[in-house]
Amino acid sequence: MAYVVDRRLNSKNKSLVNRQRFLKRYHEQIREAVSDAVSRRNITDMQRGDSITIPKRDISEPVFRHGQGGQRDIVHPGNKEFVQGDRIQRPPAGGGGGSGSGEASDSGEGEDDFVFQISQAEFLEYLFEDLALPNMVKRQLAGSDAFETHRAGFSEVGNPNQINIVRTMRSAQARRIALSGKARRRRREVLAELAEENDEEESKLNEAERLALEEELSRLNFRLNTVPFLDDFDLKYNLHIRVPKPSPKAVMFCVMDVSGSMTQDIKETAKRFFFLLYLFLQKNYEQIEVVFIRHHTQAQEVDEETFFYSRETGGTVVSSALSLMSDIIHERYSPDEWNIYGAQASDGDNWQEDNQRCHKALVDGILPHVQYFTYIEIGDRDPQGLWHLYQHLERDYADRFAIQRVRDNSEIYPVFRELFKKTMVID
Amino acid sequence: MNKNYLSTSSEWTFETIAAYDREIARIARDKFRLDTYPNQIEIIRSDQMMDAYASIGMPVFYNHWSYGKHFVNVEQNYSRGRMGLAYEIVINSNPCIAYLMEENTLTMQALVIAHACYGHNSFFKGNYLFRNWTDAEAIVDYLLFAKNYIAECEERYGVQAVELLLDSCHALMNYGVDRYKRPVPISAAKEALRQQEREQYIQQHINDLWRTLPPRLHVDEQREIPKFPVESQENILYFIEKNAPLLEGWQREIVRIVRKVAQYFYPQRQTQVMNEGWATFWHYTILNELYDEGLVNEGFMMEFLTSHTNVVMQPDFDSRYYSGINPYALGFAMMKDIRRICQEPTDEDKRWFPDIAGSDWITTLDQVMRNYRDESFILQFMSPKIMREFHFFALQDDDRRNVIDVTAIHNDEGYRLLRETLSQQYNLSSQEPDIQVESVNIRGDRSLTLYHHMHNRRPLSNDCYEMLRHVHRLWGYDVHLHSVETDGRRVRSYHLQEGRE
Numbered sequence: 001m002a003y004v005v006d007r008r009l010n011s012k013n014k015s016l017v018n019r020q021r022f023l024k025r026y027h028e029q030i031r032e033a034v035s036d037a038v039s040r041r042n043i044t045d046m047q048r049g050d051s052i053t054i055p056k057r058d059i060s061e062p063v064f065r066h067g068q069g070g071q072r073d074i075v076h077p078g079n080k081e082f083v084q085g086d087r088i089q090r091p092p093a094g095g096g097g098g099s100g101s102g103e104a105s106d107s108g109e110g111e112d113d114f115v116f117q118i119s120q121a122e123f124l125e126y127l128f129e130d131l132a133l134p135n136m137v138k139r140q141l142a143g144s145d146a147f148e149t150h151r152a153g154f155s156e157v158g159n160p161n162q163i164n165i166v167r168t169m170r171s172a173q174a175r176r177i178a179l180s181g182k183a184r185r186r187r188r189e190v191l192a193e194l195a196e197e198n199d200e201e202e203s204k205l206n207e208a209e210r211l212a213l214e215e216e217l218s219r220l221n222f223r224l225n226t227v228p229f230l231d232d233f234d235l236k237y238n239l240h241i242r243v244p245k246p247s248p249k250a251v252m253f254c255v256m257d258v259s260g261s262m263t264q265d266i267k268e269t270a271k272r273f274f275f276l277l278y279l280f281l282q283k284n285y286e287q288i289e290v291v292f293i294r295h296h297t298q299a300q301e302v303d304e305e306t307f308f309y310s311r312e313t314g315g316t317v318v319s320s321a322l323s324l325m326s327d328i329i330h331e332r333y334s335p336d337e338w339n340i341y342g343a344q345a346s347d348g349d350n351w352q353e354d355n356q357r358c359h360k361a362l363v364d365g366i367l368p369h370v371q372y373f374t375y376i377e378i379g380d381r382d383p384q385g386l387w388h389l390y391q392h393l394e395r396d397y398a399d400r401f402a403i404q405r406v407r408d409n410s411e412i413y414p415v416f417r418e419l420f421k422k423t424m425v426i427d
Numbered sequence: 428m429n430k431n432y433l434s435t436s437s438e439w440t441f442e443t444i445a446a447y448d449r450e451i452a453r454i455a456r457d458k459f460r461l462d463t464y465p466n467q468i469e470i471i472r473s474d475q476m477m478d479a480y481a482s483i484g485m486p487v488f489y490n491h492w493s494y495g496k497h498f499v500n501v502e503q504n505y506s507r508g509r510m511g512l513a514y515e516i517v518i519n520s521n522p523c524i525a526y527l528m529e530e531n532t533l534t535m536q537a538l539v540i541a542h543a544c545y546g547h548n549s550f551f552k553g554n555y556l557f558r559n560w561t562d563a564e565a566i567v568d569y570l571l572f573a574k575n576y577i578a579e580c581e582e583r584y585g586v587q588a589v590e591l592l593l594d595s596c597h598a599l600m601n602y603g604v605d606r607y608k609r610p611v612p613i614s615a616a617k618e619a620l621r622q623q624e625r626e627q628y629i630q631q632h633i634n635d636l637w638r639t640l641p642p643r644l645h646v647d648e649q650r651e652i653p654k655f656p657v658e659s660q661e662n663i664l665y666f667i668e669k670n671a672p673l674l675e676g677w678q679r680e681i682v683r684i685v686r687k688v689a690q691y692f693y694p695q696r697q698t699q700v701m702n703e704g705w706a707t708f709w710h711y712t713i714l715n716e717l718y719d720e721g722l723v724n725e726g727f728m729m730e731f732l733t734s735h736t737n738v739v740m741q742p743d744f745d746s747r748y749y750s751g752i753n754p755y756a757l758g759f760a761m762m763k764d765i766r767r768i769c770q771e772p773t774d775e776d777k778r779w780f781p782d783i784a785g786s787d788w789i790t791t792l793d794q795v796m797r798n799y800r801d802e803s804f805i806l807q808f809m810s811p812k813i814m815r816e817f818h819f820f821a822l823q824d825d826d827r828r829n830v831i832d833v834t835a836i837h838n839d840e841g842y843r844l845l846r847e848t849l850s851q852q853y854n855l856s857s858q859e860p861d862i863q864v865e866s867v868n869i870r871g872d873r874s875l876t877l878y879h880h881m882h883n884r885r886p887l888s889n890d891c892y893e894m895l896r897h898v899h900r901l902w903g904y905d906v907h908l909h910s911v912e913t914d915g916r917r918v919r920s921y922h923l924q925e926g927r928e
Contacts, residue, residue, distance in 0.1 A: 002448045002466035002544055003522070004441055007475065008529055014478040015498040021590070022495030051503070061493055062598050062893040064860045070885030071825040075849040077752060078743025079820035079836055087830040088822075116499035117506070 023122075029054045030118070034126040038276070039410040053113045124283055131420040133284050133341075133372065147242040158237025167236035175234060180227045187220040250285040250339040250371075252278060253328075255321045257346040259296040260313040265408075266378045270345035271308055272412045273376055277343050280420065285339065291328060295321035297351075301328065316349045318386060319357035326365025335369040342366060342373040348384035355389045367397050374419050375403040433722050437730070439533040444468070447537040448544070454716050455545040460789055461709065463548040464563060465522040468540065476516070476528050477501050483692075484516040486524060487570045489577040489684075491593050517543035519551040519695070521563040534730040537723075541713040546706025553797045554701070556694035566691060572619055573684045580677050592678055595897035596664065596685035601859055603664030603686040604693045626676035659878065660864040663898070664689070672873060673903035682901070697800045697855055704758015705796055708766075711735060711759070741817065752852075757817070764810050765792055775811055801853035809846050811839070821848045826884075857882055862908070874905035881910055881918065895923035 023030060033052045082088075118126075154167055190213055197210065254274045256267070281288050292307035293299055296314040299321035325342065333340060350358070366373065375390055377383070383405070390403045404415045433450060434443045448468070455461040471479070481498035482488035514535055518524040525543040527536055551557050562569075581589045596603070660666040667674070668682040695702065714731050717723045741756035742748040768776045769788035777784045783791050799807065814837045821835040821844060835841030835848070851857055865878040875898070879887060887910060899906045908921040 002445075002452070002468050002540070004444055004448070004468045004470070006441070007469045007471045007526075010471075010475065014475070015481045015495060017490045018481060018492060018495030019498055020495065021490065021492035021586075022499060025492045025590075059496060061594075062890040062897070063601060064862055064879075064891060064894055065888045066860055066885045067888035068886075069826045070881070071823065071827075071883040072885065073821060073823050073834070073848045073851065073883075075752070075819050075821050075845060075852055076744035077741055077817040077819055078745065078749075079818040080743075080745075082820050082833045082836055084833060084836050084838075084841060086833040088833065090824075090829055090831055114496075114500065116503045 023118075026054060026059060029058060031126050031129065034123060035413050037123075038127065038413045051115050051117055053115050056114045059114055124279065128280050128283055128420075130422050131280065131417060132422040133280070133420065147244055149240050149242055152239045152241040155237045155239040156233070156235070158239065162237045162240070164236045164238045168230070168234055171236060172230050172234040175231060176227055176229070180224050183220050183223050187217065187224065190217050190220065248285045248339060249287045249289075249337065250281050250341060251289045251291060251333045252281055253291045253293060253325050253340070253342045254307065255293045255295070255325060255342065255344040256307065257296070257316055257318070257321075257349065258294045258310075258312045259316040259349060261316070261347050261349050266345075266347055267308060269378050269406060269409050269412060270376070272409060273345060273406070273416065274343055276412065276416050277341070277374070280416075281341060289333075291325075293321050293324055293328075295324075299324040315351055316346075317354050318346070318350045319354050319361050322358055322361035322366060326361055329366070329369055340370040342370050344373070344375045345378060346375075346386065347379045348377045348381065348386055350384065350386045352385060355385050358386070359389055359393070362393060367393070367401060370400060373401050375401075376415065377403070377405045378407075380407045431721055432724050433717075434533055435724060435726075437532040437534060439531070439536050443533055444470075444527075444536055444540070447533075448540050450717060450722055451537065451541050451545060451713055454713050454720075455541075455549075455709070458716065459709070459712070460793070461545055461549040462552055463523065463545055464520075464552050466544040466548060467522040467524045468544060469524060469526050470529055471526050472529055473505070476526065477505060479516050479526055484518060484526075485570055486518065486567060487574050489570075489574045489593075490581075491597070492590065493594075493597065515539040515543045517547045518566075519547075519557060519561055519563055519691075520566050523548040523551065523563075524567075532730065534727050535734065537717075537727075538710050538714060538731055538734060541710035542706045545713065546709040547702060549709075550698075550702050550705045550796060553793070554694070554698060554800075555798055556697060556800055560694050561691050569687065573688070576622075576684065577681060580681065584677065589681070591900065592681055593685065595900045596682055598894055598897040599664050599667075599901075600685060600689045602862060603662060603689040605662050605665070605690065606856065622680060626680065655867050655869050656864060661861075662686075663862070663864055663877070666864045667898075667901045670867070671902050674901065694800075697802070697853075700754040700758040700761075700801045700853060701796070701799065701804050702758070703755045704760075704762045707735075707739060707755050707759040708762035708792075711763075743818070752817075757813075760813055760816060761804070761808055761810075762792065762795075764813050765795060765808055767812075768810065779810060780808075802850050805853060806846060806850035809849065811842050814842060814845055819845050819849065821845050860885070860887055865909075872905060873903075874907060875902045877906065877908045879908060879910040881912055884912070884918075886910060886919065887921075891921055892923065895921055899923050 030052050033054065154164055194210075194213055194217070197213075252274075256262075256270055256274075258267075278288070278290065290304075292302050292304055294302055294307055294312075295316075295318065296312050297317045297320065301324065302310075321344075329335065329340060362373075377387055387403070387405075390401075394401050394403055402419050404419055406412060406415050433446050448466070455463070477498060479486075480501050481494045483494075488494070514528060514531055516526045523544065525539070525548075527539055531539065551561075551563060557563070577589060577593075656666070656670075664682055664686045668679050668686065671679075674682070714723070714728075718728050739753070739756045739759045741753045765783065766788045768780050768784055769786050769791050772780070772784035795804065795808065817837070819837050820833060821841070823832045823834045825832075835844040837845070861880040861882060862877055863880065865876045867876070868874045877898070887908075891908065895906050895908060906923050909917045910919040910921075912918055
């Protein structure tokens, strides 16, 4: 008779350790696959988990086995037209694997890729591994309305549902011992004396003494009975306090040139960059707002759809966007409360006379307030005026200003890594 | 006939599973005289089944990345619907543990109980390889010991060091079994007790072997230095465990653990066709018996037969589903055929199988199950009828010729050759390269020499450089591997020396 056991409630993930070890061992390959995926994928499904593909030969476990060659005798099922003595042309090398039959599929399989799934969290983990947001100085938020409840010892007052029974009983016992210990001891003595008296044939005590003892006994009993088991001031309550929780908030400004020279391709590249930054911030901050500012000769704040897909023509005045950003920071995102990140993408065009104003807008209105400001120039033309200007700024504000050039989609991820690679904070 | 169905629904409950188990046990024991270990049936979820897959079915197993690799692969294929999970996993232990998936319908649970808990179980208990080479009483305890020991080593010496060692041991796992010498039964309790003692003893033993200042060096020089080892050793891992000069005690213990596990699985690798054939034959026979007794209805039988037919399907060699001979199909067909030969022998059967034709089929099958492994089973019992059913044909692929010869087909002339060739196909020692420890240069550079004894001039695959690196990691000094023809000629040599290939 079998013994049937229900194991369905047993813990799952018995293989978790082994899986982690596998991932760790093929860390490099997985990271490569992730980085490939980023340049290939659509932006909308960038943050999905992914199937990771590793060439099978990289992870095969070797054993001693026979190679091609020599003489092999094999039996197969399903003969149809062969008769003894038939000769079959050997299939061309490679495809058939030499055996000219079903075995081929076995040996052919060796070159397949090993594919498996990683979760979204793991994907992001690999994606942003070794990257850090510079200057992640968390500002404690005054007037923040998020609270966390912490235990903070015990209190004499509180709600009945917060009574700490152990503490309460302990203090009740201490009180009872303190108040009745002496009386209890005396009562034991009196009882012993009386018992002794009753046992003896001949009374040792006279009647008056005996009455006095009995008198004392009843007094002691009365006294002991008045000590309550539990008194009001025995009650102890768990104390919880609410501490304001710093809820790190970040705002990300996406600034993009939409003048005639920005083609859809360049915008697509910029979008990838913005999106990566968004994901990265999301990993570090709980709450993120995004502000889209587009500009040609004038700047305006728009929604995401308009930002990426509507077309405009005209010249380019970058300072308009920078001033707008500075104004928005001033109005809505007080640097005391918000961690501010700026990302600007452009093909590098700017109206020559505007560079000076850009410089001023950045230095006065933006750089003092932001955590980090990045600029990417897309395209393979020679650096334009804006680039030279920003190069100066990068030297002066090395801790919070970084610029990079990008030619196409495939370079976005490496450049992104370059911008955010973990460095020591420079004061 | 009385119809007294055990169930009519396809949803299982613990009560119905118990009811089926009771009936199946009765039929297996009383009607068919199957002798089994007690059963422990465990119901698990599909993700637990994947976990079980990843640790080669064992309830406890030590950690290693390769099981993680196996796991992610199974997970990927299963979640993409590319592969179904097995309905059961059964472990050769006492009590015999069988995992049933909760997704199975009641019919499938009954099939699996008959297949695993009475088919495989009786095979584990009866077959001579399992009886001699594995210890069903101790395996779970031993694995627990192994898991704890390896976890402790990881803590003490680092995960990395243990992992590298296990990689090398796993690579040599197939060369960690004694093919002829019967191993001492393992017991976890004794194992733990004796482990330290062994550690010390071995260390002394090896120090002696590698004595750097032999006291009578001047005398020895005159004499022929005896070859070490005196005879070639086929169990490479055993040889390394006992003789590798640089391994520390814990490393030897881990080599030993891998060796013991390999030894435990060795019978399974040699009896795949028989084991699956036996279990399939019995689930088929027992469930039909249930039907004949009026305990299950037609719906049950339809579902069972659909599943059974899928399991024993054998695609032809030119089908896109072909991936070699299906052990379930061949094993089941042969077991059924033996029963037929016993019950309704033809003249042909009487010619080929005079001893069993017309005998009691239950006794005969029992004898077959107890005393054979795949190779000898096929050589002895594959009948001409099976050959014709499968349309077997034999090919000879010789790299000295530019055509492949059809050497035999399923006719009378081809029978003997087909039977022999097919049997060789299940002979592990001719399927795996025959590699043995030939000698150690004990008075020189301590290098280890392995001989690959070639069979039909078949060379080693390119993996072998990688493999030499693993042997080298365990041995610690240079390793040489020579492919040797039967006449002693060295055909090819592979070397791996410290720092270069």
